[in-house]
Amino acid sequence: MVSPASRPYIDASVPVLREHGVTITRRFYGNMFAAHPELKNLFNMGNQASGAQQQSLAAAVFAYAANIDNAAALGPVVNRIVHKHASVGIRAEHYPIVGQHLLGAIKEVLGDAATEPLINAWAEAYGELADLLIDTERHLYAKAGVQPGQLRDMRVAEVRQQSENVRSFTLTPMDGEAAFDFKPGQYISVSVSFPDGHVQLRQYSLSDAPDADYLRISVKREPAGHETPQGEVSNWLHDNVQPGTILRVTHPFGEFTPDTESDRPIVLLSAGVGITPMISVLKRIAQVHPQRQVVFGHAARDAGHHPHQEDIKAAQAAMPQLKVATFYEHVAAADQAEPGFMQVEALPDWPRHEAEVYLCGPIGFMRAQWKNLLTAGVPSARLHREVFGPEMLDYLD
Template sequence: MNSEQKQLIKATIPILQSSGAILTDYFYKRMFEHNPELKSVFNMGNQANGKQKHALAGAVLAYASHIDNPSVLIDILKGIGNKHVSLNIQAQDYAIVGKHLIASIQEVLGDVATPELVEAWTTAYNELAKIMIDIEAGFYLKNTQTTGAWNGWRSFVIKDIVNESEEIKSFYLYPSDGKEIVSYTAGQYISVQFFVEQLGLLQPRQYSLSTAFNPEYYRISVKRENAISEQPEGMVSNTLHQLNVGDTVNVSAPAGNFYLQDDKAPIVLISGGVGITPLLSMLETNEKNTKNKTVWVHGCRNNAVHAFKDSVATIEKESDWLETYIFNENPDENTEHKIIKGRVDLKKCKEAILLENARYYLCGPAPFIKAHYETLIEFDVDKANIFYEEFGPQSVSLN
């Protein structure tokens, strides 16, 4: 890409800032109209609620803003690449996306989309696609070289289902072929794909692995998303909650760049709601291995929706390296667990979490992550020691 083309890309930044979501909304509608088979690749729930179009708009804006040096986005791109591999996205799929993205720029921007601008964005997209294809090729290659790993989808059977709270169920997934499964690093996820009758489509979702690695099975713990106000119930999570022992689902190999660092540093695990799942895997892995000093901070609405409370309490009781702080918005007076009333407030456990060279792991919805990330920065925690995972399309970019 030459300097003139980069200037043209940067000149579109104000348009992307003001109307990026309009462009991406149009793009998705156009692509699904011409390539409806892609509906089984994309999360159609996030299409309906608008999260995906805003996430893509933010990504396009970030790329335009860093067009002089896109390498600064490499960590974000690796995160996207992990998700693409878990969905079995292939190099040829980028051509389809590029075709509809460039056509959308022309059709939405009209006369503003001069031939020179269209050529600049075509070149920019092709360069980004090349970066992504190369990143993902590395992940695919690693899967072919790792014992127990695979590319694409593999059938797994549900052999056990456990109620962890009023909203969360754990599913124990065993490979249907009985062959070996690949290990993972605590904090990573798998994609799970199954048919959703209400949509008439196969739908994939990413779910964090919620326990330390066991060579026999993968465990995911899924919250049933109920209807709230104008927000409809989650069709995919409710469909999964209706599956039975003996049913099969398609599963991708573990992926993700949010994981427990392999060192002796203290660990601070901060979660909200179902964000507990990857952090529980980290906690259990630490218990099995290094037993680093750990502070567990978790928040949820009440005792009834508090998953894994007994498991964490047992670990704390049997260890001298774990300290817990549990926040409930509406605590149950009869609970056996020590509870702090209200939402998670790191100021109430500041002394406990400010450990020398500690690694901080945040997981939950975007507002939760942003709020507690900012609090940690106020506490003078080094950004390099803060790691986070946002469930759903990535909209948080803090480091």
């Protein structure tokens, strides 16, 4: 709990962070990487180049300032952060480095407005947040039975083209032990070392039910955009990985874990490559409760960009109460799909006040579906989401 003396300065920072947050975080990252270039290996430099990481951190700092005494609001944010940190191997000794450069960036950007009492208040607040994250991450590493940054060698057993831009990779352990256990919805980080010596880690959702013999990930090839570079790791995986390739991966992490073990109705809605964790969920349900009522909705550009269609057909054959709805922006005559974007009214009916609804996809999809589901009468407590990439914490407002 931040002291009464510091609290007014934190409260006063809220409008300042709204106005200057991204400028502060840009300065923070620039200064930190200049002083500690080795830390670039822990950050997604593609998101750095696009500005997404700076915006995400600014949103997180703002959320912390605005809800510093609201544990219920901060809990889900902290949980998401610690799982991401564990997936890239953040350690306790990294936090003083971050704190030093974050406070330094606040001073640089705010100038004379960054008074000593304000900086001291933020030093106190950051220290409390760091202690919380360090302690939570320590317990998470211990529960997983791994050290921060620990990697495991996995051999690629199969490569399969799931759609025009998504390829799946089946990985088997090289140490003779069982594959990692995980909860459907979780992800692993894949570590890639490039010829110039730099290393990048990327998180990819596991796209099959848990199995002692293997893991499977599905990777979308990310092209360059108007303001974003092409996906460095995703393109490398598509261009270089074949059966027999050795990949180094982390233990599975992630707090987005839909309920697969009960027999209550469930709704799984996704768009684009957001289908990958939903396939893991669906295949697990088919194993343990094939009679369960499941609505599976997916939106894609067209049939050619719709991955894991074979997995969905197999689930339909095994699950008599599975209802599937597909939406394509561009529909061909032979497609069994609704035209256009996903519409709640075009989904199969489900008990709105009983079923848990899980969403995964791009932020635009998430924003639209969240609001549409609320309008359709789905209680907000029944809605759960996973966003790929840096998250703007206020995107549902």
